[in-house]
Amino acid sequence: MEPRNEVSLSIRRPFDPQIHDLDPNFRLTRFADLKGLGCKVPSDALTRMLEPFREDKSLLDSEQSHFQYVAATPRIGIGMDACITPIRHGGLSLVQTASCLYPIIDDPYMLGKIVGSAVMSNLFAMGVTECDNMLMTLSISQKMTDRERDVVVPLIMSGFKDCAEEVGVTVNGGQTIVNPWMYLGGVATSVCQSNEYIMPDNAMIGDVLVLTKPLGTLVAANAYQWLDVNEKWNRIKLVVGEEDVRKAYQRAMFSMARLNRIAALLMHKYNAHGATDIGGYGLLGHANKLAGIQKNEVGFVIHNLPVIAKMAAVSKACGNMFGLLQGHSAETSGGLLISLPREQAAAFCKDIEKQEGYQAWIIGIVEKGNRTARIIDKPRVIEVPAKDKEGELW
Amino acid sequence: MEPRNEVSLSIRRPFDPQIHDLDPNFRLTRFADLKGLGCKVPSDALTRMLEPFREDKSLLDSEQSHFQYVAATPRIGIGMDACITPIRHGGLSLVQTASCLYPIIDDPYMLGKIVGSAVMSNLFAMGVTECDNMLMTLSISQKMTDRERDVVVPLIMSGFKDCAEEVGVTVNGGQTIVNPWMYLGGVATSVCQSNEYIMPDNAMIGDVLVLTKPLGTLVAANAYQWLDVNEKWNRIKLVVGEEDVRKAYQRAMFSMARLNRIAALLMHKYNAHGATDIGGYGLLGHANKLAGIQKNEVGFVIHNLPVIAKMAAVSKACGNMFGLLQGHSAETSGGLLISLPREQAAAFCKDIEKQEGYQAWIIGIVEKGNRTARIIDKPRVIEVPAKDKEGELW
Numbered sequence: 043m044e045p046r047n048e049v050s051l052s053i054r055r056p057f058d059p060q061i062h063d064l065d066p067n068f069r070l071t072r073f074a075d076l077k078g079l080g081c082k083v084p085s086d087a088l089t090r091m092l093e094p095f096r097e098d099k100s101l102l103d104s105e106q107s108h109f110q111y112v113a114a115t116p117r118i119g120i121g122m123d124a125c126i127t128p129i130r131h132g133g134l135s136l137v138q139t140a141s142c143l144y145p146i147i148d149d150p151y152m153l154g155k156i157v158g159s160a161v162m163s164n165l166f167a168m169g170v171t172e173c174d175n176m177l178m179t180l181s182i183s184q185k186m187t188d189r190e191r192d193v194v195v196p197l198i199m200s201g202f203k204d205c206a207e208e209v210g211v212t213v214n215g216g217q218t219i220v221n222p223w224m225y226l227g228g229v230a231t232s233v234c235q236s237n238e239y240i241m242p243d244n245a246m247i248g249d250v251l252v253l254t255k256p257l258g259t260l261v262a263a264n265a266y267q268w269l270d271v272n273e274k275w276n277r278i279k280l281v282v283g284e285e286d287v288r289k290a291y292q293r294a295m296f297s298m299a300r301l302n303r304i305a306a307l308l309m310h311k312y313n314a315h316g317a318t319d320i321g322g323y324g325l326l327g328h329a330n331k332l333a334g335i336q337k338n339e340v341g342f343v344i345h346n347l348p349v350i351a352k353m354a355a356v357s358k359a360c361g362n363m364f365g366l367l368q369g370h371s372a373e374t375s376g377g378l379l380i381s382l383p384r385e386q387a388a389a390f391c392k393d394i395e396k397q398e399g400y401q402a403w404i405i406g407i408v409e410k411g412n413r414t415a416r417i418i419d420k421p422r423v424i425e426v427p428a429k430d431k432e433g434e435l436w
Numbered sequence: 437m438e439p440r441n442e443v444s445l446s447i448r449r450p451f452d453p454q455i456h457d458l459d460p461n462f463r464l465t466r467f468a469d470l471k472g473l474g475c476k477v478p479s480d481a482l483t484r485m486l487e488p489f490r491e492d493k494s495l496l497d498s499e500q501s502h503f504q505y506v507a508a509t510p511r512i513g514i515g516m517d518a519c520i521t522p523i524r525h526g527g528l529s530l531v532q533t534a535s536c537l538y539p540i541i542d543d544p545y546m547l548g549k550i551v552g553s554a555v556m557s558n559l560f561a562m563g564v565t566e567c568d569n570m571l572m573t574l575s576i577s578q579k580m581t582d583r584e585r586d587v588v589v590p591l592i593m594s595g596f597k598d599c600a601e602e603v604g605v606t607v608n609g610g611q612t613i614v615n616p617w618m619y620l621g622g623v624a625t626s627v628c629q630s631n632e633y634i635m636p637d638n639a640m641i642g643d644v645l646v647l648t649k650p651l652g653t654l655v656a657a658n659a660y661q662w663l664d665v666n667e668k669w670n671r672i673k674l675v676v677g678e679e680d681v682r683k684a685y686q687r688a689m690f691s692m693a694r695l696n697r698i699a700a701l702l703m704h705k706y707n708a709h710g711a712t713d714i715g716g717y718g719l720l721g722h723a724n725k726l727a728g729i730q731k732n733e734v735g736f737v738i739h740n741l742p743v744i745a746k747m748a749a750v751s752k753a754c755g756n757m758f759g760l761l762q763g764h765s766a767e768t769s770g771g772l773l774i775s776l777p778r779e780q781a782a783a784f785c786k787d788i789e790k791q792e793g794y795q796a797w798i799i800g801i802v803e804k805g806n807r808t809a810r811i812i813d814k815p816r817v818i819e820v821p822a823k824d825k826e827g828e829l830w
């Protein structure tokens with residue numbers, strides 16, 4: 043299958059519309075006006091809107107303790123956590139998550155992989171490593187020609203399906219609609235025993251915070267698109283070269299498509315006290331959400347920011363429009379932010395690098411606090427270079 | 437809670453934007469340009485796009501016989517059936533379905549109920565009567581003001597939640613995005629033993645076809661909106677009065693919000709050979725899909741069309757733009773089309789009317805054929821009147 047062969051190359055060729063008899067200027071990213079965070083509703087507005095759900099009688103049912111937890115986090119829309127629902131059959135719970143993304147890259151096959159990875163990431167953040175079914179939700183833009191649709195959609199589906207196969211799950215259902223904008227999303231479901239997931243609310247004073255993917259995916263994706271847009275490119279070309287941008291884009295693309303599954307497996311091995319995955323609300327946004335649901339009176343303090351090489355400079359060069367170093371820049375299919383016992387964190391990082399060839403970083407600590415997260419004034423920026431032969435990992 | 441009280445009235449008051457300090461001309465239905473069928477991708481195009489999934493290795497795994505069935509029906513987008521996925525835990529399968537709708541009525545609370553009912557209807561069509569979890573997916577139109585959003589969204593969520601509570605399931609997660617158009621959808625999941633669902637592919641020669649809700653929901657919803665649009669209203673006012681339209685709209689609204697759950701329970705009691713629910717592809721479209729997956733060489737022939745009173749005349753009066761009597765008119769949260777043993781059908785219809793106070797109709801037969809469905813030349817139109825006190829059923 044063509045996409046399979048493509049990704050086995052040491053460097054993935056950019057998607058070439060002409061190979062598929064499409065206009066050379068065809069760009070998937072032009073079929074939605076919002077990117078990254080845009081996909082989400084402002085967190086505070088959402089929390090207000092969700093008030094009706096707070097009164098849910100079931101939340102008071104002491105036998106459904108999970109609902110207590112679920113009630114403690116917004117149950118619609120945030121997509122930070124998977125929800126946990128006890129079912130009729132002995133001791134089992136449904137762990138489910140739904141999310142979707144607007145096109146952030148122009149390569150349909152890789153977009154499918156990235157979205158599949160982003161959807162399942164919410165399960166992995168709960169320490170769930172097995173997925174029982176994936177649904178795929180696709181919105182096809184009205185602005186797409188039939189020809190464009192018939193080329194792009196099967197490639198997207200192949201990427202989504204290949205991503206699912208990496209964790210041994212089939213894409214078994216879903217939904218397709220017609221809409222002004224294109225988006226791709228999915229639902230991941232796992233039926234779990236209680237020892238198969240890790241509640242995210244047990245962070246303890248003295249823990250350290252580990253991040254499993256570098257930041258800057260949105261910056262890299264934008265910088266890459268700006269190669270075609272002179273006025274944009276002129277703003278950043280002083281701090282970054284074309285080759286740097288291509289490498290950063292390459293790194294971002296493979297990072298977004300990479301599954302957080304090994305990290306989830308290691309969360310069990312190294313007794314993680316809770317985790318979340320970094321997405322549209324950025325590092326600080328998701329760190330705050332995770333801090334907010336903690337049982338203990340803790341606070342998260344972040345000292346280090348691992349960032350895809352040169353993207354910190356790009357973010358500064360364009361007037362800090364992304365807020366990358368403040369932790370506000372939206373990430374797509376970002377890493378897991380994990381609260382680990384201090385004595386286990388180094389071993390966790392070593393183990394994940396041994397198994398995947400990708401680094402993880404200790405970026406902060408858990409101290410006594412009021413369930414919020416902050417980044418220190420001058421965090422240390424760790425430049426994360428692109429791998430020479432990224433593709434070989436595929 | 438206000439919406440609760442509203443539906444306990446014998447006739448539901450139309451949603452009044454001014455009560456909520458919204459512009460009197462606020463109409464939910466204006467936040468999406470497509471209705472009914474518009475939500476779906478043309479069936480043939482979809483089937484083409486789904487080819488990649490056909491080669492799925494898992495489909496050849498003889499131990500996963502369910503996948504064989506799933507493979508026999510489009511697995512993405514059609515939303516005609518729930519998918520069935522065997523899971524790791526003994527003998528259990530995940531039965532899941534995802535669907536969504538653009539606003540077809542202006543009452544946010546009722547829209548929530550209708551969409552909840554439409555989502556679960558795909559489970560009921562498989563004879564599944566228990567739902568373990570519901571996710572809600574909401575797209576908020578960018579064109580909505582914050583004020584409109586903060587009024588409408590909680591009402592929608594209350595309706596969706598109340599619908600879920602009717603089957604004893606909580607809405608435990610989901611997703612909200614920002615988009616040019618508004619839509620509302622959900623995912624319904626049930627973890628089932630194999631005796632809890634009914635495979636839809638066992639229709640037999642000599643069966644009869646039963647339909648559990650009247651047709652014409654889209655026509656009624658449109659006719660109601662045309663009360664405000666002179667040139668439209670002038671086209672139909674010769675065949676229908678304003679009061680008829682309000683009654684038809686009322687009937688359509690409650691019919692769409694009504695659950696197909698009792699029908700699903702009775703499918704077991706009366707040994708149904710298969711079913712589907714009627715939605716965006718219209719009666720004939722869904723009948724053809726159901727016929728297409730049958731194991732036996734059968735064909736469906738439809739003789740009777742139960743239609744919401746006066747809507748057949750309206751459909752004709754506006755140049756048959758809906759194709760209602762040809763079975764093409766999109767339905768929202770329509771009835772189940774069930775293939776029943778001839779000797780059981782009458783008892784099924786009597787039973788459902790006894791339990792719900794709503795009629796079901798024998799509309800056709802199953803004969804030897806090539807797995808297609810057709811409506812005879814001059815089908816008998818059964819005018820289904822609005823109930824005087826519809827609301828009392830709530």
